[in-house]
Amino acid sequence: MSPDKPETFPGGGGYRLLLGNEAIAQGLYEAGCRVAAAYPGTPSTEVLQSLVSYGADDLHLEWSVNEKVALEVSAAASYTGLRSVAVMKQVGLNVALDPLMSLAYTGVVGGMIVVVADDPGPHSSQTEQDTRLLAMTAGIPLLDPSTPEEAREMVHVGYQISEKYRIPVILRPVLRICHARAPIPPPTPREAGPEPKFVKDVNRWAATPRHRFTLHRELNEKTLRMLADPEMDKLYTFMCGEKGDGSFAVLASSVVAAYAADVLGEMGLADEIPLLAARFQWPLNVELIQNLLGKGRRVLILEETGQFMEILLRDRFKVSGRWDGLVPSQGELTPDIVTEALERMLVSTGAKITLEVPPCEPGSPVLEKDKGQPSPPTLCAGCPHRSSFWALKKVMPDGIYTGDIGCYTLGIELNAVDTVLCMGASVSQAAGFYWAYRQASETPPPIAAVIGDSTFYHAGIPALLNAVQQGAAFVLMILDNDTTAMTGCQPTPGSGVLADGGVGRKIPLEDVVKGCGVRDLRITDPCDSQDILEAVEEAAALASEGEMAVVISRSPCVLNMKERQGPVPTIDMELCNECGICTDSFGCPAIRSGDEGFMIVNGLCPGCGICVHVCPSGAIKAGKDG
Amino acid sequence: MPASYDIVLAGRGGQGVIFLSRIIGKAALEQGLGVRTTETHGMAMRGGSVQCFVRLGSGLGPLFREGAASLLMVLHPAETASGLSFLSDKGHVIINAPPGFDPPGIRGIHGVHLVDADLMARKAGDNRSANLALLGAAVSLLDGFPLEARSVERAISDSGSGEAARKNLEVFRMGIGI
Numbered sequence: 001m002s003p004d005k006p007e008t009f010p011g012g013g014g015y016r017l018l019l020g021n022e023a024i025a026q027g028l029y030e031a032g033c034r035v036a037a038a039y040p041g042t043p044s045t046e047v048l049q050s051l052v053s054y055g056a057d058d059l060h061l062e063w064s065v066n067e068k069v070a071l072e073v074s075a076a077a078s079y080t081g082l083r084s085v086a087v088m089k090q091v092g093l094n095v096a097l098d099p100l101m102s103l104a105y106t107g108v109v110g111g112m113i114v115v116v117a118d119d120p121g122p123h124s125s126q127t128e129q130d131t132r133l134l135a136m137t138a139g140i141p142l143l144d145p146s147t148p149e150e151a152r153e154m155v156h157v158g159y160q161i162s163e164k165y166r167i168p169v170i171l172r173p174v175l176r177i178c179h180a181r182a183p184i185p186p187p188t189p190r191e192a193g194p195e196p197k198f199v200k201d202v203n204r205w206a207a208t209p210r211h212r213f214t215l216h217r218e219l220n221e222k223t224l225r226m227l228a229d230p231e232m233d234k235l236y237t238f239m240c241g242e243k244g245d246g247s248f249a250v251l252a253s254s255v256v257a258a259y260a261a262d263v264l265g266e267m268g269l270a271d272e273i274p275l276l277a278a279r280f281q282w283p284l285n286v287e288l289i290q291n292l293l294g295k296g297r298r299v300l301i302l303e304e305t306g307q308f309m310e311i312l313l314r315d316r317f318k319v320s321g322r323w324d325g326l327v328p329s330q331g332e333l334t335p336d337i338v339t340e341a342l343e344r345m346l347v348s349t350g351a352k353i354t355l356e357v358p359p360c361e362p363g364s365p366v367l368e369k370d371k372g373q374p375s376p377p378t379l380c381a382g383c384p385h386r387s388s389f390w391a392l393k394k395v396m397p398d399g400i401y402t403g404d405i406g407c408y409t410l411g412i413e414l415n416a417v418d419t420v421l422c423m424g425a426s427v428s429q430a431a432g433f434y435w436a437y438r439q440a441s442e443t444p445p446p447i448a449a450v451i452g453d454s455t456f457y458h459a460g461i462p463a464l465l466n467a468v469q470q471g472a473a474f475v476l477m478i479l480d481n482d483t484t485a486m487t488g489c490q491p492t493p494g495s496g497v498l499a500d501g502g503v504g505r506k507i508p509l510e511d512v513v514k515g516c517g518v519r520d521l522r523i524t525d526p527c528d529s530q531d532i533l534e535a536v537e538e539a540a541a542l543a544s545e546g547e548m549a550v551v552i553s554r555s556p557c558v559l560n561m562k563e564r565q566g567p568v569p570t571i572d573m574e575l576c577n578e579c580g581i582c583t584d585s586f587g588c589p590a591i592r593s594g595d596e597g598f599m600i601v602n603g604l605c606p607g608c609g610i611c612v613h614v615c616p617s618g619a620i621k622a623g624k625d626g
Numbered sequence: 627m628p629a630s631y632d633i634v635l636a637g638r639g640g641q642g643v644i645f646l647s648r649i650i651g652k653a654a655l656e657q658g659l660g661v662r663t664t665e666t667h668g669m670a671m672r673g674g675s676v677q678c679f680v681r682l683g684s685g686l687g688p689l690f691r692e693g694a695a696s697l698l699m700v701l702h703p704a705e706t707a708s709g710l711s712f713l714s715d716k717g718h719v720i721i722n723a724p725p726g727f728d729p730p731g732i733r734g735i736h737g738v739h740l741v742d743a744d745l746m747a748r749k750a751g752d753n754r755s756a757n758l759a760l761l762g763a764a765v766s767l768l769d770g771f772p773l774e775a776r777s778v779e780r781a782i783s784d785s786g787s788g789e790a791a792r793k794n795l796e797v798f799r800m801g802i803g804i
């Protein structure tokens with residue numbers, strides 16, 4: 001596979017400008033994928049979303065309740081001989097790691113791809129973890145595309161490897177592949193696949209430890225066979241400088257290989273410095289790489305996010321990268337960082353190369369490092385979560401607030417979130433805080449866990465069941481906006497909608513909460529400030545008496561509202577004493593303060609009306625209809 | 627190798643920064659130019675800073691180096707600084723701001739153009755189409771800007787339903803007319 005430089009297109013020629021994720025979806029459609037399961041998570045979400053748009057009727061698509069379930073659904077489909085896919089972000093793979101490790105042993109029948117999107121930066125994740133290390137741990141082959149075009153082609157390559165070796169294949173696009181747009185040729189006709197047929201084989205599909213030993217040996221043999229397969233060698237190609245005899249060579253993968261090709265070209269070094277892109281990362285063909293780059297030559301390793309090739313090659317080569325500090329150990333590798341690493345490598349190898357083109361100079365030296373503070377994200381104007389947090393803080397001002405993953409993580413800005421660990425941890429950590437104080441025979445402080453509906457279905461249910469069963473007591477507020485808002489509003493089990501928009505069974509939150517053994521449950525509308533205050537007060541009182549109290553705070557996400565919530569309130573500057581509560585601790589972005597005092601910006605305010613109750617001076621007056 | 631024409635777009639969530647990058651990309655495709663784009667944002671839908679990077683011509687990676695961009699388009703004046711470091715010393719800046727506005731930290735940059743895009747968008751009755759006034763200005767003001775008005779118009783007509791596309795076109799043409 002060679003990176004085709006999309007220099008010209010005859011009048012577009014049916015090419016579409018697609019996100020890497022959309023290019024992957026196109027590949028899945030073309031390759032005849034028949035079962036696709038995913039849990040939304042940035043930067044992976046658009047893969048399934050885009051796959052829906054092809055409207056294939058021989059394709060089951062689902063937003064699964066979590067990544068583990070998605071992987072298992074997709075694995076069973078592959079057992080029947082169909083091509084399948086599971087899609088998730090990198091931290092989602094942690095949730096799905098249990099089935100993945102085991103699946104490496106059992107293997108698959110139909111091609112199975114696990115798309116795992118890594119997030120160097122991190123831009124939208126708890127960690128910068130590198131999926132290649134997990135692939136190696138599990139023994140699962142991993143493909144690492146460096147452009148959106150390659151990501152699409154690798155879906156086809158991945159299915160071929162998966163079927164040839166009967167093993168799932170991880171396709172790992174990094175964020176700058178997922179969320180980069182590039183011209184993609186029109187879709188090729190969808191491949192027809194076999195009919196599903198599950199062939200029983202208990203020693204494989206239900207292997208006991210004795211058979212697991214055999215399967216482990218089989219896995220190890222597959223790894224060796226893949227390394228000896230000349231087909232795989234095609235995944236290691238020079239992006240430039242193949243004949244170059246520069247003082248060092250570059251070994252790169254993922255989007256960083258593309259940056260390196262660009263930067264070497266811009267520096268005028270494309271003919272001198274060989275750049276080898278390694279698209280097959282596990283198992284990494286170290287012998288081949290060594291032969292291609294020439295023994296004895298120094299090698300700069302450019303890879304995201306962790307040390308991987310560097311570890312695998314380190315003792316055999318004169319390798320530079322993270323271990324000797326040429327490449328930073330955290331954060332995204334941008335073209336600037338790549339440039340700096342290349343320049344330092346040139347210096348340290350004493351290269352006798354004069355740069356044709358000097359490094360770029362930023363336009364304004366004064367401003368060089370002052371890029372300004374990026375404006376932080378806030379909950380949308382009119383977001384019902386804001387009112388839920390406001391009620392919590394009012395009723396339980398000295399509480400410990402355990403938070404979770406979703407838009408409402410932004411409750412941090414309102415001082416209403418003290419901890420965020422991972423999906424579902426708000427509930428179990430609230431229980432942990434409770435027991436920490438209880439075991440010391442202290443009265444636990446007021447504790448409130450806040451979790452969104454989608455996250456609750458994903459990982460909150462076992463945590464709640466556990467807390468109730470153990471006898472922990474705190475306030476659990478479930479923010480039910482009937483959607484997975486943060487990733488662009490995918491349906492939840494409570495919304496009764498399927499991935500393709502079809503009707504699914506609705507599983508109301510309250511039924512699930514009761515099923516977890518909760519006796520005290522109230523449902524409130526956060527847009528009714530009196531109602532939510534009362535609900536939280538009652539729940540807090542019960543919790544202090546030792547009962548688990550759940551409040552479902554139910555109101556749709558403003559992104560899904562078809563109409564305005566109500567009229568825009570006005571601020572009476574006679575009454576306003578400029579305390580700043582509405583802008584700071586309540587933090588509605590539609591309220592601005594300026595030279596002329598406080599005002600509500602018409603175009604920004606959808607009219608939820610909550611601020612009317614928040615202002616302690618009564619200066620915010622309800623708007624009039626019409 | 628042919629040099630690429632690099633553009634940075636800076637704004638806030640909800641201003642259509644990403645939409646603008648797609649229009650530019652589509653217009654480039656239309657003309658047979660190579661194109662890559664990417665965006666950086668926290669949670670763009672929720673009002674945070676958004677930056678888009680567009681490479682026209684050559685280039686395999688969607689990001690480019692600081693000092694490489696020929697053009698910076700700023701949709702929200704407060705985001706000017708966030709994009710300036712990417713601008714080359716010969717680059718141009720087009721800012722959505724009323725005439726006479728003095729954007730912070732812009733002195734010393736040689737080609738600064740203020741375009742009251744919000745006003746044009748309001749005139750057309752669609753606040754969110756201000757982004758296209760900036761693109762119109764780029765087409766008419768800048769020598770060497772690789773996109774032609776015709777291909778941008780095709781891209782706009784292709785990206786949206788009748789009414790929205792019509793307003794977008796109107797604002798784009800107001801931008802050209804300045």
Ligand code: SF4
Pocket residue numbers: 378379380382383384385407408481485486557558559671672
């Ligand atoms: S997207 Fe919905 S849930 Fe998220 S902040 Fe906005 S209104 Fe709230």
Ligand code: SF4
Pocket residue numbers: 381382383568569588589590591600604605606607608609610611612
């Ligand atoms: S009514 Fe008040 S709180 Fe609600 S969106 Fe408008 S300004 Fe914000």
